[in-house]
Amino acid sequence: MSLQNEKLSSNPSLADIGTLNLEQECALINAFWPHLHLVHHDYIRDDYEAFFDFIGKTFRNLHPHASKLAIQELSGLIAIVKNLRDNRCLAQKEFIKYVKEDFSTSDCAAITRSIEVAVQIWLGIYVYSRKFSISPRNPRDSQVEWDDDQSLQGIIEAQFPGRLGKIELPDSLLDESFTAVNLKSICRLNIRWTNHIIDHLKLEGPRGQRTLSVYRHKICLINHRKDPAQNLILKDVLDEAIRTLDLLFPFGDPKTEQFLRNENVHFRTTSPLELSRAAALKESKYWRNNLAQLSRILHGPPEDVAQTLLDTRNVSQFATLWVAIFGVFLLTILFRIFTTVYSIKQYRIAIQSYELALALACQQTIKPISGFCG
Template sequence: MAHLPIFGHGLTGPLEPQVQEYIKDAFWPNSKSSIAEYASYFRYFQWTLSVLAWPKGIIDSEQFALKIYGDLARAVRCMESNIGLNRLMIAEKLRDELPKSSQGQILRSMDLAARLWLTLHVRSGDFPVGPSLSDITETQWMDRMSLQNMVQECFRPSTYSIEHYEARIDTAFTVRNLRKLCRIKIQWTANLRDHLNYDRSTGTLHLFPHKICLISHLESNGVLPKDLVAETLRTLDLLFPFGEESTQKYLAESGQDFYRTSSRDLSRATDFGEFQYWRRRLVELHELFHQAPRSVLQMWHDRRNPMQWWTFWVAVVIAILTVLFGVISSYTGFQQVALAEKAYQLSVLQACSQGNTSLQICRE
């Protein structure tokens, strides 16, 4: 399996199960999950390779030192074993395993391997991997920076402090309600760095769906900080609570199957103080969630305060009925005036027809 080419003719097609199993074992050797749970991840894996196309519309395999999946596995093992060494030093170690490759090919291959393995959009400026995508935050791996430091630069613990009364998380704070009450659109991102990033200009919330990769990192290696991985899992469990049928239905319609993937024994968060890395983004999203509804449809769906909801809509119904009865009353009033006018004209006609010329109107 290690001798199968990475840049083959079936690049845009699905990976064979044997290839998927090999990649899973290479990236996360201690993973206990079934290959079926990685279906969404391998769609991302295939997409990542497909967007490497150069201007001529083909993938130039000569740009990379990685030729077969065995090379990819060796690159990941080398980076994992040397996370404290800088980028150039790791490249030198890889040169021993890939002796026919240039430094540029090796550096570009390291970026690609990190992108596939860590689900970070690593794209260094000196040897860029694939096109620059406007909606994805790029991660620069500098020459004198270790893999460990690169990850730390991407994910710094938040210094954002919150008051005690602001720290409590509303039990209704879920993606289902964010979509209904705030009209937020969800965009799935395979770039972990963009998780929980909310674009106010488009009303789009980016969410990382590869829960199985997070669990596999917990089980297999320490490149991504364990507390970061566990915290990310808790954000997904917070926004997509288990046991909620509408949540499960939405995920199924979105083609995301991570709902059935267990997060082990991680409890549902109730306080923002429990988060370090994602605290600011969660709090900003929570504040948006509690903003006053801006449309009638949002007000109709916003039932977090039942008494307030009933009071508002009863007042709306009363106001509508008041206006309706006012219109009806005005209409009947106009009709009565019109009928009175017609009755008057009829009586005049009757009087004139009987030869009553004493009336001024009859003489006219």
């Protein structure tokens, strides 16, 4: 089956992923990861639903700029991905010259933009060139600048500094309570799904209003990891990213499975490497800082009043707090009741005192007071 005539941007309707049938989706996956040899009867569409939605959204956003891109067909995108895989060590300016052989009618700016799009889709890394970039983006997504004298492999390796040295942090265990669902329900963290691996486990926002970004394309990490050849993303990085997803979204946990269903995210695919669950911070290298911060938030004191009131981690403290709250509430109600009853009594006494004073005044006057003494 050929994808040669499947337009990417020139026809906006094809920006919708629904325009590709099952066999075409399989062909595109095999083009990105040739080692998979995926056939349609082994293809689980749910696993790739978010990925194809990401591709469709990317090209819909790029449609107004389609004339500024060198790629107009899926075959062009596939050609660039193949060149990226085979020439990862070339500096950008040299790589552009190499790719230009396949896009002789396009200028360097259009080719550069097309390379950026291919990297964003294939690797989940938002690269850009200051001179030529046009890709619309979410301002919360991190960008990686790619200078013309740098190789793609070099700039990607620089994004994961954990490989350069172990981060010194107090070690701690990551028990079974360390899940995204608990971080959300107990610590009131918002979960933001991201298409960019650089932003995985990035924590933003003030205390009590934090947002945690989570990379949503686990299937892409697994596909990269299955590649027997060297990856542009280090295999250690891929392994750790997969383990963090398995750690935060454990298999078989009913609350996690319900949360993922509600979010329409599919993490059921397991790694063929049977990676063990991370049990301690020391087992992490690239995301150790992020996990340590999340662990401190989960096991530390509440960050705001709302979290304090809903924090059930320590049942005795939780019960004591609410008993105290209800006690104060009950005392307040009783005090107001007693105050009201006392006020009514004071009012009645005041009326009676007034009537008594009026009666005495009427008895002591020779001439009755008009309007008061009948």
